[in-house]
Amino acid sequence: MLRHLCRLALWLLGSSAALADVQRCHASRVQASVVSSCQAQHHETLPEIDPSTQILLLNFNLLSNISASSFPRLERLRKLSLGCQLGGSLSIGEKAFEKVANITFLDLGGNRKLSLQPTALAGLQQLEVLLLDANGLDETVLEGGYFQDLVSLKRLDLTGNQIKRLRPDSSFQGLKLLAFLQLRLNRIKTICGEDLTHLGGRHLSLLDLSSNLLSYRDPWYNHSCPSPFRNITVETLDVSSNPWDVGSAERFFKVMAGAQVWHLKLQHSGAIGRGFGFNNLQGLSASTFSGLSRSRVLSFDMSHGFLSKLGPLVFSGLPELRALRLASNQIHEICGEAFAGLQHLWTLDLSHNLLGELNTKTLQSLSSSPLLHLNLKSNHIGAIQHNALEGLRTLRMLNLQDNALSRMLSGRLPALERLLLGQNRIKDTWGIGKLSTNLTFLDLSSNRMQDLRGLWNELRGIPALQFLNLSDNLISRCSERQDRAIPKRSQLRVLDLSQNSLNIIWNAGGCVDVFHHLDRLTALNLSRNNLQTLPEGLFQGLVSLQALDLSGNLMAMLPDGLFQDLRSLQPQQHNIGLVHTTRSGRCKLPCIDLAVEMSSFKFGSPQRAMILIFLMPATVFYLLLTCRTEQASVLNFPPPLPPLSTLWSPHTFLLLLAWVGLQAALYMLPMGKVTEGIVLRDKSRLQYRINAFHAMGVTALVVGAGLAAGLRLSYIYDHFLQLAFSALLLAFGLSFLLYFKSLFAPETTLAPGGNSGNPIYDFFMGHELNPRIGSFDLKYFCELRPGLLGWALVNMAMLVKETELRGSPSLAMLLVNAFQLLYVVDALWNEEAILTTMDIVHDGFGFMLTFGDLAWVPFIYSLQAYFLVNHPQKLSLPMAAGILLLNGLGYCIFRSANSQKNTFRRNPNDPRVTGLKTIPTATGRRLLVSGWWGFVRHPNYLGDLIMALAWSLPCGLGYCIFRSANSQKNTFRRNPNDPRVTGLKTIPTATGRRLLVSGWWGFVRHPNYLGDLIMALAWSLPCGLTHVLPYFYVFYFTVLLIHREARDEHQCLRKYGLAWQEYCQRVPYRIFPYLY
Structure with a gap:
């Protein structure tokens, strides 16, 4: 269905262009291959094709008949797509592809009513992939010898057809390379006896029989249906979403007796298992999978079902199993011997079920398995009996996230390396050191722990720990110092203490030595802790720290010498955002310009x-x-x-x-x-x-x-x-x-x-x-x-x-x-x-x-x-005059805004900018809030945009804005006492500098950008209004300046702090007055 919707959308997009003029195939080179795209062009016959074409796309047309004479001789053609013709039916004649016999890929899918002559595919001896999905084909396509020449075929997709019987004919004996046979969404009810005889000796990577009508509900199948999988090896067999119940599934697995299947999928089987609170359906038993005992199944996926109880020996028919996935069922009870017989199990996934507790018998049968990974995430486990996990001595990863545990696990798991306990109700870590001394990764986020010192005392028993997540707890106190402390050679590399209440601890002078021995720590997250300041010497000993996150706190400044003990502090993707809350409760976001500035990915990632x-x-x-x-x-x-x-x-x-x-x-x-x-x-x-x-x-x-x-x-x-x-x-x-x-x-x-x-x-x-x-x-x-x-x-x-x-x-x-x-x-x-x-x-x-x-x-x-040069345009004198005025406006804004800014930055006392209004900032600088910089925040960008428009129409108003805004800025930077800017208003900053708030810089925040854009428009206008292409510069420049303006705002916020907030209030427009 999704494929058809996508194709329909593509056809609708292409149809408008197809109706506009005579269509021709578009040739291009993609990864060294010549591609001819003739898609969605309403072709009723094959158009003229470039002889050098290697990939030909003819989807979404009106082709109704393909014959031997349809194609020119295309000896270089390797891939051909004829999918989803829109004429209602498609007929493929005899030897239709003999002139393109070298193709390796053929897509005929999505044609609803596809008619294939028996020799339609004759001669395609190089074909490796054939897509015949969603064509309304019945079982005749498998039994009529259509594929006898396809000796190189590796993948055959017959998804979404009307096939009721899986009985490939003798021509399949010649398909020695066939590895992927996809029959999903058909109507196959049974596979018995000699049905797969002509696939004998084959090693299939995938046999997809999901979403069919397989049921084997009649008891006679158990006796009159010999195994169809004799002498066939299947890497992955998918029989998901069939109308199975426990009885029919058991009969099918007995029919499969002896079949070599490595990976078995039985997902979304709603009638297997009773479900929680029901007894009208049969549950799994020891005989359910007995038919698979000689099949050497290595992984079994039975997720997304209605299993509720796992009885004794229920998986004993899968003795070679390495991975068992039972996620997203309704399992609430596991009998003591449920996993007995799984002597080789490595991975068990029981996540997203309804388990409420683990006792010593729940996983007892796994004690003889070499289990490495156990996933119990998102159950309702509130209690784990003492030593319930004791027998899992090879376990390396245990996931108990999103449960209801209130205390730490007990027992011994000597091989455990990764323990995930996030989103529980754990209050302390007492006993964790005894659980495993080999832990390297510990997630305790979103719990209820409070005592930072107590945590440290327990964690000293895990010398190998490298990653520790303690975010989103209730850490707010520090118990008295005890003899034990973090070892001086701690291996900890990453520590997350975000979303706690560390401000309470450090304001009281507690735990200031908490990081002193973490000399290998490279990343530290202290964000969202309501911190207003940091105690001196807090980071003493963090000689390897590379990433520090202090965002979301309440700090107005950092103490001097805070980072003096750090050997390396490299920028990472965390910004230090500092929040100051006023008495009125309104939050402002000034950012401190640190000696070492933390960077972010300015371009996304x-x-x-x-x-x-x-x-x-x-x-x-x-x-x-x-x-x-x-x-x-x-x-x-x-x-x-x-x-x-x-x-x-x-x-x-x-x-x-x-x-x-x-x-x-x-x-x-x-x-x-x-x-x-x-x-x-x-x-x-x-x-x-x-x-x-x-x-x-x-x-x-x-x-x-x-x-x-x-x-x-x-x-x-x-x-x-x-x-x-x-x-x-x-x-x-x-x-x-x-x-x-x-x-x-x-x-x-x-x-x-x-x-x-x-x-x-x-x-x-x-x-x-x-x-x-x-x-x-x-x-x-x-x-x-x-x-x-x-x-x-x-x-x-x-x-x-x-x-x-x-x-x-x-x-x-x-x-x-x-x-x-x-x-x-x-x-x-x-x-x-x-x-x-x-x-x-x-x-x-x-x-x-x-x-x-x-x-x-x-x-x-x-x-x-x-x-x-390529497309001459006639330009009238009135049009030229209008374009001249537009460019002049852009230049005036651009130049005067930048002049104000640069003059003010270099010398705020320059007579040319002394009259400009400014706002003081925390860095001692001042922000202009008059002139162009009091009109919009970026008047230079406004000038840029006006010029960009005029260059594409061509150019005057933009230049005026551009030049005057930049002149104001530059003059003010150089000498705020310059006569040209003495009348501009400014805002003083905490650093002693001033911000312009009058002139162009009181009009918008970036008047130079405004001038730039006006000039850009003027540059394009001489090219006329009949083509979009000359206006690419305007569109590109608009996006570029808006992105740069956002970066400017961020940098100014970091540099000027509260003064920049005042400036933004006084000059609300960034580039375009009254618009943006």
Whole structure:
């Protein structure tokens, strides 16, 4: 059913496109295979197919007849899917696939009324997988010789048909490789005698007979039905969800006598067992599984049923059993000899049943078994008799979570290594040291323990303990010191004390030495303990600690020297969130900027980082290839990727290296001033040479000289894909070198946001904050030089190419070039402002920034110009004027907001920002709450967005916002007394700095982002309104800035604390006034 619903949904999605124009199959390359997708295109006959196709998808069409003449000769075809045709029926003629005889996979499933000629599959000697599910087929398909040529067949799926009899014909003798036979959801009632004769000598990995009508209810089956499984070995036999009762199941197992079945599934058998409180059905007995005594069953899954009582010797017919799963039944009573005869049992799962107690007889019969794992989770066990588990001397893992135990287990389990007792009612751990001295993992979470010292006294008897979970208890007192204490060489690695009341203990001065001997502890969780402060010397001796979680507490500050005894404290995925509760009861969330900042996965998880590593390059090529197509529609199937031999060009790669080398040489020239960056974590300041604008001038002269010497700038357009591929290789190569270099970097130089300990995530985010070779700062160089200047050069190349093709550049192309050149010039002129951005201050230099700087910026930001070369757009003068105004607005917001911010950050007394309103923060800094920064929280982002819109329409309002907001910020940072910002209002912070709350920064919190987005829109508008593709930059930039704004908010909350909360109240809008 699920498969049909999924197919229907896919067909509905594809049908709208199918009706729009004449459909053609979309060819692409997936994992070195050529795939032709013709799905959901309303084909009534086979369309034209690329001869090189290896995988052909024809699902969800209107094909009604497949014959030998249907296919062209496709010698390379390996996989063919014809599933779920929507015409009502599908007929497969004689030798229908003789022209595609090399296929190894054939899907004919979901066709409801499938008609197969006896020789329909003739000649498919290479076929390994055949799907015939949900086709309305009866037993004739097994008895009519349809599969006689399929000598390579490994899997046959006949799920969901109308088969009433399982009697394969003699042609199955030739299917020597058949391993998976799936017959689920059919109507098979019995299998007897000679039914499986032609499967003799076969070793089946899976025989799925679940959800049929197997019952064997008539007594005569016991005598007149010889075993059909003679000379057959089945790894997994699934007979779940059949109408079994105990009697019919017993008869079936006797019919199976001698069959070699390794894994048996009998799940969801509602009539086997009486159920709790009923007596009208028969329960299991010693004879129920007696027929399996010679079958060598190794695992038996009888979960999700109605078993209520396990009688004596009930599983004695399974002497070779290694694993028994009885989870999710209604078992409430186990007789003393229930498991007798299981001399080889390793795993027993009794979870999610109704057991209320364990006495000495309950598991007595397992004392002779080599039991390793016992799962009793989610029962109702409230009492375990003394020594009830005594005989389980080989047991290594015991799970008693989610029961009703009020005291610790007693007895001896000498081999026990993992004990899970979470979600019980245990009040103390008395006697646990006697239970097992080999415990390495102990879960006591969600119990009722109170005495921290008492716990420690008992746990000293478990010297091997490495993981201890005590979260969500009632720990709130510390008994008087006793002679015994944690051994000085404790093996404990992970300790979770979250969700307790440790504040009561430490406020009273108790148990401050609780961690002193845990010199191997690497992770400590103290979150949600109502802590307002931490006692001095608490972490003395924690020399190996790497992860510390203090989130969800009530601390306003941490005492000096708290971490002075720690040798290593590496960022992990826990943030230290500190909560301050006011008298009015309202909670505010300031965060303390610690000497060692704890990091989190800013991009979700390492898995998401891995996806982005491959998704970002794929997006570049998808957009560039789509831009080259006639329709340039992002809704169409992606165009095929050119062969690798055409993408790789040593000449273009050397040309790219020469470009990067030129910019590196210009960066090293002793021109321009040298300035210092912000204070780093180790209290140092790095020096930066500010000469990007000079480099742009020299680059322009070099390019001009090249043009005068006959250089064809249109070469960039002609080899655009090769250049993008070369940039991708360069980004990957540099990223690997950066990560390798970071492994040997001092700890103080590592990035807060890319120091998670996960190599994939750190490779993506950047492990080192400011990697340098001598005085050459790699991140700072890549941030503005090769990519941003390359973007301007690419735009110019597109303008030259359009001139070559059409005689003169279009007005749209001129606007796009002008707007984006203005953005580049502005960025280079205000180069110093980048030193206070998140990219430089917080993010490491890894694949994210490397790929963004070297590949994404020059090849995606120039998408509008590239689009206009392939798809010229006529632009009227009124439209051009409107776009100019829009871009101007974006730039004004962007520049003035950033200027306010940067000026204020560098010198709050600069006359240009002294009049801005500010809010004081706990760090001594101040937050701007006037100007653009009093309008929205991120006016620079607002300007960015307006510019992004205009670049895609093209660009004026966004630039005004962008430039004025940034000017306010930069001027205020440099000199708050600067006349240009003296009228801006500010908020003082606890660090002595001020926050702007007037000007652009009193309008929205990120006015520079607002300007950016307005300009981005202006860049796209010259490309017209008929295509979505040129507006990709606007959509992407909006998502990027909203994500960055969220990270900005988090960082500001940590840095400014309560002042940032006041700022957010005074400036409620983040980027878009009155919207967001």
